[in-house]
Amino acid sequence: MAWPMYEYRGLLLPPVGHTAESLEFAQNFSVEDSDVFIVTYPKSGTTWMQEILPLVLNGGDLTPVHTVVNWDRVPWLEETRLAKIVDKLTSPRALVTHFPYSFMPPSFYTSKAKVINVIRNPKDVLVSSYYFHQMANFLEDPGSFDEFMDKFLEGRGQRLL
Template structure:
């Protein structure tokens, strides 16, 4: 039995604060344009980062949107209630984000030429980030102890279900050159190179000066200081930054400070079992 904070959608738990049957139906019938760009992530994999990067790449480095428009309005979620309210304000090429698996994308998406940037992150770091997010987000269930949350995460009793299912759905997507896979870790290690990859994929042909400018303004420190990006304007009754800041660390490998040996063995065993026989390899070792 799930709490009243969630609705179920094709077997996935979604927060009622951000989703409704109407918003999900709106997403299913959303008229995708050929010029649309979707940043697709499993939750806590770099979504907010892409909401910062994409507008700057698409508009040639103009900083206006990241300083004047809240991130969830400049690059809205496809499945959130808010999209219907602001969709008419979006200008082409439109940038959107989504946590939806491939099979739940709008029908018009499959018939379009819209592009996808799929951001992958080490699931052990997703686990840790999600644990802290559940602590500070009043619209999500209390995560319980960290050990209890490990089980919840592995069993898919968290928003948008199992990480393995999400990754598999997009790795098997038949999108040819319409999809770019990039990792959170490579963005942490070398953001300018990652932005160049995104720019080239979207045929934006940005100069090195613009690439460096975008990287500077999309650093973790810059986003954490930007009220249009750090969610500090969200009322405390929804997100309590005293319990944990929304933008917490922005690093790779924080799982090493949280997962004990027994938890690590359990985690790796389940993930490896669920990915057994897949014809793709992960960009990081889970051990």
């Protein structure tokens, strides 16, 4: 059974990891010039980038990858976890988000933070999203692939995951 989604500025988010407090924290987040953001549409390679970026930032050193879980190594801007660990992050901080550009905190626009924007073929995003919706018990049943594709093409299938 799907959980009721949390609506934030027109986007639907799963209530797991997203609260009014975490979204307010994201909007008030102080972006530093040395920050590096991974920005992706859902199901577009986010986790891969959460594994790759720390290696790049640490000169290929595997220690952080082997000793720190990825949601603490590269925390989500919009999720509750960031407020708990932000003080432990060292510069350059690696962060990840599914937020569109217009949802970024005001300090982002005046910073020199770097952005890695990952784009995936929409056909692959559709298929990956469909199977993810079948597996994730906190999301609504996707129905048939054709039904899901219609929602996806109409823009009714976007979730920040």
